[in-house]
Amino acid sequence: MSANEKVLSLTVNGEPKKLLVKPHWMLSRVLREELHHTGTKEACGEGACGACTVLIGDKAVLSCMTLALEAEGKCVETIEGLMSGKNPHPIQEAWLEEFGAQCGFCSPGMIMSAKALLLRNPNPTVGEVREAMAGNICVCSNYEHIEAAVLSAARKMRGEGA
Amino acid sequence: MKTFDYIKANSLDEAGAILAASANGAIHSGGTDLMGCLRDRIWMEDVDVVVSVASIEELKHIRKDGDALKIGAMTTLADIAASALVKESCRMLAQAAQATASPQLRNVGTIAGNICQENRCWYYRYSYRIGGIIECIRKGGKKCLAVGGDHRYHSIFGAVNRCVAVNPSDTAPALVAADATIATTKRNISAREFFTGENGKSSTVLEKGEIVKEISVPLSGDGVRSAFKKVALRKSIDFAIISCAAQIALSGGRVENATICLGGVHVNPRPMDEAAGVLKGEALSDELIECAANVALEGAKPLKGNRYKVQIAKAIILDTLSDCIL
Numbered sequence A: 001m002s003a004n005e006k007v008l009s010l011t012v013n014g015e016p017k018k019l020l021v022k023p024h025w026m027l028s029r030v031l032r033e034e035l036h037h038t039g040t041k042e043a044c045g046e047g048a049c050g051a052c053t054v055l056i057g058d059k060a061v062l063s064c065m066t067l068a069l070e071a072e073g074k075c076v077e078t079i080e081g082l083m084s085g086k087n088p089h090p091i092q093e094a095w096l097e098e099f100g101a102q103c104g105f106c107s108p109g110m111i112m113s114a115k116a117l118l119l120r121n122p123n124p125t126v127g128e129v130r131e132a133m134a135g136n137i138c139v140c141s142n143y144e145h146i147e148a149a150v151l152s153a154a155r156k157m158r159g160e161g162a
Numbered sequence B: 001m002k003t004f005d006y007i008k009a010n011s012l013d014e015a016g017a018i019l020a021a022s023a024n025g026a027i028h029s030g031g032t033d034l035m036g037c038l039r040d041r042i043w044m045e046d047v048d049v050v051v052s053v054a055s056i057e058e059l060k061h062i063r064k065d066g067d068a069l070k071i072g073a074m075t076t077l078a079d080i081a082a083s084a085l086v087k088e089s090c091r092m093l094a095q096a097a098q099a100t101a102s103p104q105l106r107n108v109g110t111i112a113g114n115i116c117q118e119n120r121c122w123y124y125r126y127s128y129r130i131g132g133i134i135e136c137i138r139k140g141g142k143k144c145l146a147v148g149g150d151h152r153y154h155s156i157f158g159a160v161n162r163c164v165a166v167n168p169s170d171t172a173p174a175l176v177a178a179d180a181t182i183a184t185t186k187r188n189i190s191a192r193e194f195f196t197g198e199n200g201k202s203s204t205v206l207e208k209g210e211i212v213k214e215i216s217v218p219l220s221g222d223g224v225r226s227a228f229k230k231v232a233l234r235k236s237i238d239f240a241i242i243s244c245a246a247q248i249a250l251s252g253g254r255v256e257n258a259t260i261c262l263g264g265v266h267v268n269p270r271p272m273d274e275a276a277g278v279l280k281g282e283a284l285s286d287e288l289i290e291c292a293a294n295v296a297l298e299g300a301k302p303l304k305g306n307r308y309k310v311q312i313a314k315a316i317i318l319d320t321l322s323d324c325i326l
Ligand SMILES: Cc1cc2nc3c(=O)[nH]c(=O)nc-3n(C[C@H](O)[C@H](O)[C@H](O)COP(=O)(O)OP(=O)(O)OC[C@H]3O[C@@H](n4cnc5c(N)ncnc54)[C@H](O)[C@@H]3O)c2cc1C
Pocket: A046, A047, A048, B026, B027, B028, B029, B030, B031, B032, B033, B034, B035, B036, B053, B073, B077, B099, B100, B101, B102, B105, B108, B109, B110, B111, B112, B113, B114, B115, B116, B117, B118, B168, B169, B170, B171, B206, B210, B211, B212, B213, B237, B238, B239, B240
């Protein structure tokens, strides 16, 4: 252990992890480069695009603006945690059906923001969907499809079919 | 990013002691502004230790206490925006918190970090990675690059200490308009006195090792209405070009008391006392509000490249005051 490395213990997608990190490492870096969960993207690197969104507990946060050590003892969920076995999560299903992705780079972050919304509000209005997704930018400007996908996912998760 | 030591403090005493002993320690609340400053290495002196106060539970509360609303320093903007108590007793503060940044940033960004954040002048924040650090006047250097450069988002009310960078905080104008008090580990400071442009690497009057503990907002009586409005390029994520918070106390159809504060127009949040004075004792009307907005901008000294902001400032005052009447 080099002088300023520290031990970080956290849970990622249900699995406990313990690793050595440098204090200035961001959570995005630890997820991608140390734990090889490359689904989480880092695009702007300054908190302004939402591509690096993950859940800490039930809240959507930006992993590129979060020091890895701030996640000590916390439960982190990334896009890799959504599948159950071989089955996609209803939000992922809705994303495929409603063409939520064009180039797909923003999708992991978008989907995590959608999950945070649907955890606290299973029946969001269009306005609530827009507000909850307002921190995620899609450079393809696929917003209409993204909105439709989130609304469809909400219906699926309420057991109403698509 | 330059590395540093990281310590999670369990109490404010602990945090204060670590900061006092450090060469150049930094407080970490939500970290959403601090991380940008550290990543871009905008400061002349590197930070040697980051002291996180984010998990101190006693600092996360919103409660009524006597005749004030007390908000713990580590309360997130998301919690303030969603709080029924804040919406009911200081609507403009809930609106300002809701208008800040994006959902993800509001989930971790705190009220303390919001009022202590660094300014966003693009010369000041010019990244080490692309050729910074720029040692401008605000950092102790000799030149302000904004006055002769691109200052479209800078002050329209002149300089403080020859710097024309605006305070970017959205909650600041609401706290000033509400006449809030900021309690630190050393003293109580009124929101009006809290901000400064003269303090080297900070936007506040805080001394080294001094930590914001709690914000106290006087509870408003019946007949008091407040509103916050923000003009930004995009509705979400972007900083305000100009923001406005206003509070009006009506009694018998007349204005008993009024406060107006603009954000994004000056180095510090800018109380518009003369404009508010125009309203006092009068019955509110469209003409009166218009008159107040004109008075507010009478002393404006826009730079060559930001005259447009004067018009926005007038419009946003009209909009905010109209929303107080409804
Ligand atoms: C993309 C983007 C968009 C943004 N948009 C907006 C916006 O629209 N409006 C807006 O107002 N802000 C905006 N911000 C800035 C910032 O996210 C918020 O102001 C947030 O509230 C800062 O809070 P924090 O807890 O994360 O602060 P931190 O980053 O933890 O702290 C900010 C500064 O204050 C100091 N500090 C923190 N806590 C204390 C304390 N208790 N006592 C003394 N000093 C302290 C820190 O040392 C640091 O210098 C934006 C940021 C980003 C990255």
